[in-house]
Amino acid sequence: MADDLSSIAKDVFLVKGLKNTTLIWRMVVLTLAMVCGVYICSICLKQIGIGTASKIGFLDIKIVDKPCPEPNIEPWEIPYVHYPNPKTYSREECACSPVRYFAILSMQRSGSGWFETFLNSHANISSNGEIFSVKARRSNMSTITETLDTIYNLDWVSSASKNECTAAVGLKWMLNQGLMQNHEQIAEYFRIHGVSVIFLFRRNLLRRMISVIANEYDRSAKTLNGTHKSHVHSPKEAEILAQYKPKLNSSILIQNLKQVSETTKKALEYFKSTRHILVYYEDVVKNRTKLMDVQDFLKVPRMELKTRQVKIHKGTLSSQVENWNDVEKALTGTPFENFLHEDYRR
Numbered sequence: 001m002a003d004d005l006s007s008i009a010k011d012v013f014l015v016k017g018l019k020n021t022t023l024i025w026r027m028v029v030l031t032l033a034m035v036c037g038v039y040i041c042s043i044c045l046k047q048i049g050i051g052t053a054s055k056i057g058f059l060d061i062k063i064v065d066k067p068c069p070e071p072n073i074e075p076w077e078i079p080y081v082h083y084p085n086p087k088t089y090s091r092e093e094c095a096c097s098p099v100r101y102f103a104i105l106s107m108q109r110s111g112s113g114w115f116e117t118f119l120n121s122h123a124n125i126s127s128n129g130e131i132f133s134v135k136a137r138r139s140n141m142s143t144i145t146e147t148l149d150t151i152y153n154l155d156w157v158s159s160a161s162k163n164e165c166t167a168a169v170g171l172k173w174m175l176n177q178g179l180m181q182n183h184e185q186i187a188e189y190f191r192i193h194g195v196s197v198i199f200l201f202r203r204n205l206l207r208r209m210i211s212v213i214a215n216e217y218d219r220s221a222k223t224l225n226g227t228h229k230s231h232v233h234s235p236k237e238a239e240i241l242a243q244y245k246p247k248l249n250s251s252i253l254i255q256n257l258k259q260v261s262e263t264t265k266k267a268l269e270y271f272k273s274t275r276h277i278l279v280y281y282e283d284v285v286k287n288r289t290k291l292m293d294v295q296d297f298l299k300v301p302r303m304e305l306k307t308r309q310v311k312i313h314k315g316t317l318s319s320q321v322e323n324w325n326d327v328e329k330a331l332t333g334t335p336f337e338n339f340l341h342e343d344y345r346r
Contacts, residue, residue: 068096094165102170111281124167138178206339
């Protein structure tokens with residue numbers, strides 16, 4: 001009997017112990033549930049707050065930076081239409097005005113400066129000059145890329161900057177300013193960034209040679225009141241500069257003309273896959289409507305383009321060279337004989 005009572009008492013204590021243990025576990029579970037509930041609620045409240053803030057921010061952005069409407073262009077044009085976001089200023093009302101990128105590839109004394117003044121007379125074109133005449137900017141591909149990025153992002157400050165919305169932005173780039181040495185990387189840059197090329201060359205390479213030598217002479221002679229000018233804006237200045245008649249080395253004349261001709265052909269070959277237009281200086285001199293073709297190429301509104309620059313060498317070739325007889329003899333019967341006779345008047 002005593003053993004039974006002892007067994008019963010043990011069972012009672014065991015049951016009570018189990019009940020106490022169960023109660024403790026329930027309290028632990030309840031506490032964890034409460035903690036988890038509070039944590040989940042706090043996360044939800046934060047998400048709601050962020051969502052609301054994002055929504056408000058989105059509404060603000062939608063009002064201030066309304067997405068630009070799709071331009072009415074052909075599918076092939078899409079890679080050439082850009083919306084730059086300058087770091088140095090805000091385009092504001094021009095933000096939705098598309099911009100085309102271009103580069104004028106040329107050679108010294110090919111009329112590129114004269115040609116560029118025409119482009120810059122357009123209210124919506126900014127051509128920033130001979131940027132890579134500074135050697136540091138073309139020292140390697142990294143500096144070239146950095147310079148191009150600044151120009152095409154509309155962060156390059158120059159006299160070519162416009163008060164109106166810019167529709168086309170570019171530069172003038174001579175073939176001997178790092179362009180030919182890095183042609184593969186530059187062509188790839190043009191492809192990736194949708195840059196179009198305007199080739200500007202002279203048909204008559206003999207005329208170009210005369211201009212190059214005369215310009216080099218004036219660098220040292222400084223015939224205009226002790227100053228050197230590559231381009232002039234008055235007939236009187238042009239007349240003074242035109243008085244100098246260079247003497248050409250007839251023994252290496254053909255070799256020099258061949259070299260220039262081959263360089264031109266290489267440039268056309270290197271960038272043949274780039275969207276481009278080929279313009280000859282003589283064609284623009286004879287027919288200013290050629291400038292309309294360039295405006296159409298850049299997809300800008302047609303305007304009458306003007307320049308203040310005055311042409312320096314206007315007379316016949318024979319009147320501009322000191323040893324014309326030697327030049328004529330050297331080129332007669334060669335592929336360059338036509339340079340002796342090709343002429344134009346304006």
